[in-house]
Amino acid sequence: MEIAFAWLPRLLVAAALTIGLSAVVFTLSAVLGLLLSLIHYGREKSWLRGGIEAFSAFFRSVPELVVLFLFFFGGPQVGIDFGPIGSTIIAFTLVGIAFDYQVFKGALKAIAFGQYEAGLALGLPKRIVFLRVLVPQVLPLARKGWITYAIGTVKRMSIASAVSVSEILYVTKQGIAATNAPFTFLTLAVGLYILIVTPLLVFNERKPKQAMAR
């Protein structure tokens, strides 16, 4: 137990890093995923849509670890050193965009296309129709899938330990190596993950306050 107390400050710093990285990745992938889902809205077939779909299929099928290595080891090969943190943010954001894009695209389909046309017919600029009509409806519709993915983001951050980002699992691994007490450290680590994830889970299970306006 004394070992655990001695390592607790380091683990807490690691937890802060996990939360920080997850927040950055979560925000970037939500914003960019939403933007991608609005591109060529309403058009069934377009080359741009095809490209986005291919991008999304790639980053949803390839393991996060491989994407991470692609930037971490591949960057220096073309003369760009992203570093562990940089590679982590880029890799996980790209994967996050690929998933969030699908979630938002699905939610967008649940909104009648007529709303967009009606907005334009009223003379509203496209930007306003998107921001004031579509986005406020998409976010609650997408919430479940979107937050579920965000919870996964926190857990997936543990993969960054493979490129020596000192998040929770990396410090845990160091602790195990230094003290040979795997269960103490892994219990602490999993406890920290549960502490971070539980508020999100509770938020996600809660019913929306008001019924959706149709």
Place this chain on the structure above:
Amino acid sequence: MNVLFDPAYQQMLLDGLVMTLLISVIVIIVSNVLALPLAIYMQRPNGVFRRAIIGYSFFARAAPVLALLFALYYGLPRLGIYLEPVPSALIGLIFASTAYNLEFLRSGFESIPNGQFDAAKALGLRPVATYWKVMIPQAYRLAAPSLFSNAIQMVKGSSLASLVAIDELTAASTVIISETYKAIEVLLVVSVFYLLIAAVILALQYLYESRQRLSRR
């Protein structure tokens, strides 16, 4: 591009691919086989093991897969249990993915109106037949998209086994990269392998869903 034409490296990647396929297939099959009885059991309103299953499912979904793999890899020897890396990783991956499949099937069962169960009973169908002929086919139809996308997640999850000493596809790529520094070429080839596996799973899903659609007509 030389690195990709070196037979030794080609062999390493192929061996890694075989290991990835082996792990993925075992994890997908076993986790689906285990999830079904658990999901059916959860349909009882007051089973003795309900809490245990709920607790397991929460824990398995809240803990990162990599932490589970580390627990088995570093932890079991401390308890005097010495497993080979492959079975140890398989246990971790199956432990995690069974919980997800269980939840998908459970919500599949819960979306079936209660009246169907009563109607089957009224028609004289025994519980086993009711499940086999009425409930399970519908639960699978509802859960199929999630189960198939979870199967892709399991293939991706198998790459984490590279971090606990298993020579699968991702591990093979890191060995080759450390010898040749040709990260981009090697990782793109590896990505294509993973894409192909995902494409096969998507094709199976398409096949399953189109058969479902035909049988409904």
